[in-house]
Amino acid sequence: MSLRISRRSLLRAGSAAGASLLLSGCDGVLESPAMRSALDFGQLVSLRVQRLLLSEQPLAREFAVKDISPQFPLNGTAMPSGFPYFQMMISQFASWRLTVDGLVRRPLSLSLDEIKALPARTQITLHSCDEGWSAIGQWTGVQLSHLLQACEPMPNVRYIVFHCLDELERTPDRSGLYYESLDLFDAFHPQTILAYGMNGGPLPVAHGAPLRLRVERQIGYKNAKYVTRIEAVETLDHVGRGKGGFWEDRGYQWYAGL
């Protein structure tokens, strides 16, 4: 009998909590730190479960040339603004260089031709945008693992940051420059490449010329365009606003495997 009463009082307490939740309004719930940590917990579960699924490092499905979609939509920047990029573009990126630095024993500085001379990988993959659309494209580039091995990262490196030339949001402190980051699990994956070719031709400006990241097991915004500098770091705290990417700094998930 006492059990029943306590259960009943529990229900009463529960409905009271529910009512107060409704009364305090959706904004209160949304902005409460408890709700935020619950959402973060969900992100962590997704990361852990997907990493378990991917522990054998399988490749994302690769498609045939006939499967390539007629168009490939572009999101974000269509062409970086400013004279320096324009100048590089008209000289076909002859003066452009990729820097690889940060916590590495051998920093690198490579021209586009030097990158093209490295072993290439071509893959036809499905690009999935978090908005819901998807397209199939062919990408040719150098495996990121190749560059990482060449620069000899220090043992405390945990993340690889990709700094880009395009400013997606104009801010006085230039915190609107696009950037992205991967942990080593995805950075060393065979399909994680820095692409300079698309659908059999050179990488178009709208898709990130001269060099963009392809990370095939994550959502579109992780695939940074206009990559100019690769930095090996131990923590993401000091890059951008500290969340590991342009969109991450604006409330999006750092791990975007889903």
Added chain:
Amino acid sequence: MAMSEPSPVARAGASPKREVIYRHALVVRATHWINVVCLTLLLMSGLQIFNYHPALYWGNYGYRGVPSVFSIGAERDPTSGEPVGVTRIAGLSLVTTGVLGVSHDPERGMVARAFPAWLTWPGEGGLGLARDWHFLMAWLLVANGGVYLLFGAFSGHFRRDLAPAADQLRVRHILADVWDHVRLRVPRGEAARRYNVLQKLAYLTVVFLLLPVMVLSGLTMSPAVTAALPGLFDLFGGRQSARTIHFLVADLLVLFVLVHVVEVLLAGAVNQMRSMITGRFVIRPRVGP
């Protein structure tokens, strides 16, 4: 027919007084209400995600310019210049201003958005936050569903309560049950002790078909999951097909919930709600024809 049925008096004679039975186990009740929260927020956050690309396709790729099987958009009326909500289903165009395509927003008045603000969650905060909510609730749904499936299998709940009894599977019985539903007639007396056959089939379909398809088609949209399980692409016919099926099955679940709520109201909202909260369900004697 009338001759073979026992008289109302005789039928009531078996249980002349109201009887209280323990209908729903605690696990069933708890998982039911957790499901209510999960499915509501999954639907609403799902609609908010959908609003960022309100079109559905078939195959692996799909984007603006590719023919869609379903889309919601906003257009401008050429004569009045007013925004018009247009919903397209397989070549059919419907004006849906006010609900789909163009709707009222409490802060900004009439705005172009696929699903209206009152159907989406978490409102402001954009796509990233909607995805956070959707995936958190998806994990909760999967965990909750796992508890329910284990309980259902080991407690005998599926066998005892959901599997149709032999007599319920006779064609005549099923047709009679369909006819009862058409007439909005709900079981009373002894017949209310168990679920009717259409009810059982509806629950089985939701538990063992619709919700698993929902989870699998959702996972097919994840590039990490399809890297590990590429067979999902083949199962659903591509990522965009999976997205379309995800949307379609969500609609079927909404339809199920609507019918479910109507049936609860018809069968006695107080009794039904009490049984799903405390477990106790009142069997009333069947009186009258």
